Amino acid sequence: MPAVISVEALTRKFGQLTAVDGISFQVEEKTIFGFLGPNGAGKTTTISILCTLINPTSGRAIVNGHDCKKEPRLVRSSIGIVFQDSTLDKDLTAYENLVFHAYIYGVKKQEIRKRAEDALRFMGLFERKDDLVKRFSGGMKRRLEVARGLIHRPRVLFMDEPTLGLDPQSRAHLWEAISGLPKEHGVTVFMTTHYMDEAEVCDRLAIIDGGRIIAQGSPGELKRSLGGDIIFLKTADNKKAALKIKEALGITPGEKEGELFLASGRAEEQIPAVIRALPDLVLSVRFQRPTLNDVFLKFTGREIRQQDVQGPDSLKEDLRAYVRRH
Amino acid sequence: MTDLNAIYVIVMRELKKFVREKSRLVSSIARPLIWLFLVGAGMSRLVGPRTGMPYTRFIFPGILGMTILFSSIFSSISIIWDKEFGFLKEILVAPVRRSSIVIGKSLSGTAVSSIQVFIVLMMFPVIGERLSFFQVALTLLVGMLVSFSISSFGIVIATFYENYESFSVIMNFIIMPMFFLSGAMYPVKLLPGALKWASRLNPLTYGVDALKNIMFHAGAGAMGPDFSFTLDMLVILLSSAAFVLLASVFFERKQ
Incomplete structure (x- = not known):
């Protein structure tokens, strides 16, 4: 199968710090590719380069046939992104968020309504479509972001820690939808995670630590490499x-x-x-x-810490309300 | 085509939010009216008879300028809000030109500000000003152009700030000085040397001056406009173009 993402010797430095250090990998079409590693391993930096938000210091990243550095607009029009932190407009309704997105991605006007409603149904949010996003729970917001990321029919959907800070039930719900994407929507999924059970479901994995890829393969291959x-x-x-x-x-x-x-x-x-x-x-x-944890342990000499990070959103909302009042 | 759609939807988002937040509309109208009727009424006792026109009438164009300044800049620095709450990322990764985002945002400020200018302008009979239909129409048109210029200036400012703590900095060190140095409260030509120069660098000065050119009759003397209408318009148009360009460049700059 053809590669829809192809990365060669990609490096990104921030001053003295080398966040991504000469990584190379390929992602095949209509698969789920997982980037597994602890916090600060370089996952978000890699995704930011692939989404054209930052330029690499050296090396090459090709997404859907376009160079991320030289043709950012072509790359952008063929990808969908779900960031680690919410990028929804909380003062608009779920439906309005989708319509806004459809417009800036140039979806034909007569198709917007149908696509938005389909996406909301697919993510189980149709009944809440006219509610303001600020009344949504963390899980619903994340699902809405996935719905939004799909509305312009991207070839690749990037997700940076999509289930971070969600309760187990919301995680399961979201994960069910994500795992259906390659077959039902023909979308390639590129996601970062530090949850082993999510990594388990990926077709292929790259384990990243300290900015380098230290192992890659299917979860089965990686585990078999332990004997x-x-x-x-x-x-x-x-x-x-x-x-x-x-x-x-x-x-x-x-x-x-x-x-x-x-x-x-x-x-x-x-x-x-x-x-x-x-x-x-x-x-x-x-x-x-052997589990993926054993794999990670073998390659890095330590275990991935399963941190539960609270989303910063609610705090920000409080502060925003405070600032508005004063 | 995508870019036109993007501009359209960015403006629609702003208008939708503006209509939804009634308190924002009320307070944005209240501010200029308080200045016009409270400050204006008090000051007109001081600077009354000698100057050829009542002070309230003198500051009317300046109050319109204030309406434009506050609503345009507030609308533009909502970009800082968007940055803080992540929504800006959604716009920045979209396949649209940076300049379209800047134009969309500037037009948002223009739209919101024009609504307010219209409401405040309609107060003219209350302060004893007589304006022809043509003068009203021209004031609105020029008001829109000035709004666009100030909004795009606001975006340039917004690209420098990362969070809402900077809001009071912008308020105290940019908006208030711009207002007082715009000739809104007193003629620029009466300012001492250094301040006169500062006010000449202020884009709002030319906007307020253009409005004075439209509203004041000949013979206003020291209270009259400081520059010609042509110069005012030239500065407004050129500065708009420069601000849009600058803001686009600053947006494009990647870390």
């Missing part, structure tokens, strides 16, 4: 079973707390063979698969 799954067996006779496994599969299983265990590439493929090799001996089987 694959481990199968645990409870048997009627461990010694006999160990021998039979060695005969049939050429692997010598270990024994721990009354259980046999053996390393395996993909456990679900190997388990039937193991059971066939041990007729009437197996009492129970389980297997453990």
